[in-house]
Amino acid sequence: MMRFQDRRRKRETEEEERTRKYRKKTSRMSWGVCLMGLALLFFYQSNAPSTAAKKTISTVSSAVSSTSAGSSSSVAKSEKADAAALLKAKLAADWRLILVSQQSPLPKDFTVVLTKRSDGFRVDARIEPELQQMISAAAKDGVTLKICSAYRSVSQQEGLYHPERYASGSPVSVQPAGDSEHHTGLALDFITSNYHTLDSGFAKTAAYTWLLKNSWKYGFVLRYPQNKEQTTGVIFEPWHYRYVGKTYAKEMTEKHLCLEEYRQALGI
Known part of the structure; x- marks a missing residue:
């Protein structure tokens, strides 16, 4: 137990x-x-x-x-603005785009190096090669281009200017001394073998037809076109051509712009 x-x-x-x-x-x-x-x-x-x-x-x-x-966007905008300002200043200083008119008188310090052609007329030395090329090209096509006016000094312009013509404010032909682009040596007046008068009749000549079609190839444009009188302040001058360089001449011709309009489009 x-x-x-x-x-x-x-x-x-x-x-x-x-x-x-x-x-x-x-x-x-x-x-x-x-x-x-x-x-x-x-x-x-x-x-x-x-x-x-x-x-x-x-x-x-x-x-x-x-x-x-x-910050990056601001820098990009600033750089873009600087580039635009630089381009604008460059265009404004380009001698080929100089504007001389009653609204834009010839600068007091303006100077130009002239060359005397075989026909006795003087032009800016920089445009002579292309001017001669244009005249020669026209001749090959059977068209005679004769210069009847090129560079004119301020004193020469004074003898052509008639103040009474400007009283009405309508577009005119001859500009006051100091306001004519003939002072630049870049402007030319043409006549042809069978037409020697500087009037609207020149628009009916073969020379005018040829110039309208070909002048831009050599850096020249019709300076005072028809229907642009209120913009240029000058009557239609089918005989008056102005050197602006091949690039600008091509663009102006393609876009049907006179020099005032083209400069405005460029922002200058």
């Missing part, structure tokens, strides 16, 4: 010991899980930005990008 009871107490003691160890083990595991959770939470809070922080970072990044883009 005693042996049975001893064995029973022994089993109960062993069972209690196993239960105690199991509880102790479970408790340790629970604490371990808690500690691990706390550690992970601390790590995340320390290293991961909050939602507010993320929004702040995003806002700052956007602002930086916007500022950078705005």
